[in-house]
Amino acid sequence: MGGKKPEGMVLINEQGLRADGRRADQLRNIKIEAGVLKQADGSCYLEWGGNKVLAAVYGPRECHPRHDQDPTKARVRVRYNMAAFSVSDRTRPGPDRRSQEISKISSEALDHVVLAHLYPKNAIDVFIEIIEAEAGTRCAGVTAAAVALADAGIPMRGMVTSVAAGKVDGKVCLDLSREEDNFGETDFPVAYVNNTKEIVLLQQDGHFSPDEVSEALEMTQRAADEIYELQKAALLRKYQQMAGAEDVEGDAGHEPQIEPEPQIEPEPQIEPEPQPEPQSEPVHDTGVEN
Numbered sequence: 001m002g003g004k005k006p007e008g009m010v011l012i013n014e015q016g017l018r019a020d021g022r023r024a025d026q027l028r029n030i031k032i033e034a035g036v037l038k039q040a041d042g043s044c045y046l047e048w049g050g051n052k053v054l055a056a057v058y059g060p061r062e063c064h065p066r067h068d069q070d071p072t073k074a075r076v077r078v079r080y081n082m083a084a085f086s087v088s089d090r091t092r093p094g095p096d097r098r099s100q101e102i103s104k105i106s107s108e109a110l111d112h113v114v115l116a117h118l119y120p121k122n123a124i125d126v127f128i129e130i131i132e133a134e135a136g137t138r139c140a141g142v143t144a145a146a147v148a149l150a151d152a153g154i155p156m157r158g159m160v161t162s163v164a165a166g167k168v169d170g171k172v173c174l175d176l177s178r179e180e181d182n183f184g185e186t187d188f189p190v191a192y193v194n195n196t197k198e199i200v201l202l203q204q205d206g207h208f209s210p211d212e213v214s215e216a217l218e219m220t221q222r223a224a225d226e227i228y229e230l231q232k233a234a235l236l237r238k239y240q241q242m243a244g245a246e247d248v249e250g251d252a253g254h255e256p257q258i259e260p261e262p263q264i265e266p267e268p269q270i271e272p273e274p275q276p277e278p279q280s281e282p283v284h285d286t287g288v289e290n
């Protein structure tokens with residue numbers, strides 16, 4: 001954020017489209033899958049633009065070390081980690097200050113919805129692994145972690161969905177790409193609880209006017225509603241697959257009905273060029289008699 005933009009680099013063109021063809025209020029592609037890991041109590045794999053994220057949940061289970069236990073509720077502990085191979089310059093393995101900060105804000109966001117009082121002295125451990133990073137990994141991580149918590153059957157007040165807005169070439173835009181994150185002016189990640197619209201995470205790097213804050217909130221809230229549908233569909237699909245597998249066990253040969261994965265696909269921005277009418281092929285005599 002705030003890096004010096006190389007001369008001649010255009011982030012938003014005259015038609016108001018961004019370098020990757022998106023409109024200002026358009027998300028990157030998102031794909032969510034629940035229940036991808038056998039060993040974890042709950043899990044999620046999420047692709048969001050160039051981000052690839054795995055989230056795994058273990059617990060509720062007895063909290064260790066014991067001095068970490070809270071006699072009134074479970075501790076929701078999040079560890080956000082960027083794999084050494086997730087970015088083009090290898091990152092140093094282990095928690096740095098950035099990943100500690102993201103772990104803390106993610107855990108605060110998720111702790112708000114988990115009914116932690118049901119599990120005193122327990123821990124609910126959430127691991128967010130960034131396998132490939134483009135930009136917006138904290139939002140992708142929190143969104144995946146919320147699906148993994150639901151997949152683990154952890155009771156929650158609502159689903160958490162996170163998405164960022166920002167400012168690029170003076171314009172408020174949704175869901176910044178890497179270039180926009182590097183050379184834009186503002187990054188504004190938010191996380192909402194879907195049913196109450198409460199904000200459980202809000203950060204701002206760079207400047208916004210009050211009107212721009214309102215625009216960014218409106219944009220992210222609409223996008224969060226869209227992403228929430230994908231989170232829900234991923235969970236539903238997992239249970240449909242389980243039900244389908246059960247049916248197959250009981251009734252060999254019966255095909256489980258699995259809904260196709262919904263995704264957010266960018267709308268094509270460029271009109272296809274008119275193609276000349278195809279010339280009809282001359283009919284060749286094959287020499288084969290019928």
Ligand code: ADP
Pocket residue numbers: 087088089090091092098133134135136137138139178181187
């Ligand atoms: P977020 O991923 O939530 O947007 P940042 O704004 O801190 O978080 O990072 C923006 C992007 O910068 C990341 O998504 C990643 O692609 C890249 N990045 C972050 N940390 C590193 C690092 N240590 N080495 C290389 N690239 C990094």
